[in-house]
Amino acid sequence: xxxxxxxxxxxxxxxxxxxxxxxxxxxxxxxxxxNHKSNCxxxxxxxxxxxxxxxxxxxxxxxxxxxxxxxxxxDVKVEIGLNFYDLYLLTDGPL
Amino acid sequence: xxxxxxxxxxxxxxNDDYTKKVEVVTDGNAVNRLCVDxxxxxxxxxxxxxxxxxxxxxxxxxxxxxAANSNFDIMIVTGTTKEVHLKDVSVNVLKNSASGxxxxxxxxxxxxSANGAAATAYNSxxxxxxxxxxxxxxxxxxTITNLGTQLIGYLTxxxxxxxxxxxxTNSWEIILKTNTKYLLRLFNNTNQxxxxxxxxxxxxDTI
Numbered sequence: 692x693x694x695x696x697x698x699x700x701x702x703x704x705x706x707x708x709x710x711x712x713x714x715x716x717x718x719x720x721x722x723x724x725x726n727h728k729s730n731c732x733x734x735x736x737x738x739x740x741x742x743x744x745x746x747x748x749x750x751x752x753x754x755x756x757x758x759x760x761x762x763x764x765x766d767v768k769v770e771i772g773l774n775f776y777d778l779y780l781l782t783d784g785p786l
Numbered sequence: 787x788x789x790x791x792x793x794x795x796x797x798x799x800x801n802d803d804y805t806k807k808v809e810v811v812t813d814g815n816a817v818n819r820l821c822v823d824x825x826x827x828x829x830x831x832x833x834x835x836x837x838x839x840x841x842x843x844x845x846x847x848x849x850x851x852x853a854a855n856s857n858f859d860i861m862i863v864t865g866t867t868k869e870v871h872l873k874d875v876s877v878n879v880l881k882n883s884a885s886g887x888x889x890x891x892x893x894x895x896x897x898x899s900a901n902g903a904a905a906t907a908y909n910s911x912x913x914x915x916x917x918x919x920x921x922x923x924x925x926x927x928x929t930i931t932n933l934g935t936q937l938i939g940y941l942t943x944x945x946x947x948x949x950x951x952x953x954x955t956n957s958w959e960i961i962l963k964t965n966t967k968y969l970l971r972l973f974n975n976t977n978q979x980x981x982x983x984x985x986x987x988x989x990x991d992t993i
Contacts, residue, residue: 699978708979709852710853710854747884
């Protein structure tokens with residue numbers, strides 16, 4: 692059975708970055724750090740197998756997947772890069 | 787030294803400081819013709835082009851993170867006194883997005899309402915920096931009003947370098963028109979941010 696990996700990248704530093712909505716990125720970063728980051732499971736890296744469907748989401752779309760009942764922020768994995776947070780949500784069925 | 791009019795004797799040629807190219811042609815009519823021309827161009831081996839300061843490169847100081855569905859544009863405006871060769875284009879993308887693609891595009895004859903920020907074209911012979919100047923200007927982030935003619939639309943590899951013009955393996959190159967604006971565009975055609983690096987290598991030559 693295939694797994695589904697929902698993901699979003701929040702930029703934390705926009706040096707050498709082109710084309711971003713800077714206020715939006717700052718707002719997403721602030722919201723994530725204030726409300727959700729401490730509940731996430733921090734990982735160093737994530738490798739996907741061939742049977743994983745990867746789906747990109749915006750931050751608002753990603754947050755909408757976390758219903759607080761069947762899926763909580765404790766289920767979210769975060770990879771902290773030099774200038775980004777990568778958020779991952781792995782499920783065994785499509786959301 | 788032998789007499790140049792005597793076919794039976796070798797002729798020694800003094801090549802002063804290697805700044806001259808020398809060609810001796812024997813046409814079989816008992817006449818030896820000696821041609822000495824100044825080396826004034828980038829024509830020749832890549833090494834000699836670099837040595838004479840006629841090779842330049844454009845790159846970013848560090849990798850660029852490009853937002854979803856965004857472009858990173860460099861405009862090259864060619865001059866009128868040299869023939870500018872786009873000799874090599876390499877682009878590498880660390881692709882983060884699950885969907886979409888990343889591209890390198892080249893446009894000719896674009897129009898702009900603002901040039902953007904001046905970009906430095908570094909001389910490949912670092913000893914010639916500021917001595918041999920490029921006969922083109924480069925700018926980052928021009929405000930484009932017309933894209934002109936698209937010459938190249940190319941999907942980049944991801945996590946692997948894309949050579950649009952692999953000059954080290956063949957003679958692929960584009961000789962640019964004089965006094966023309968070109969656009970070298972990286973296009974992040976995905977819905978997530980991706981990291982790009984680029985290296986553009988240009989030669990110049992006397993027209």
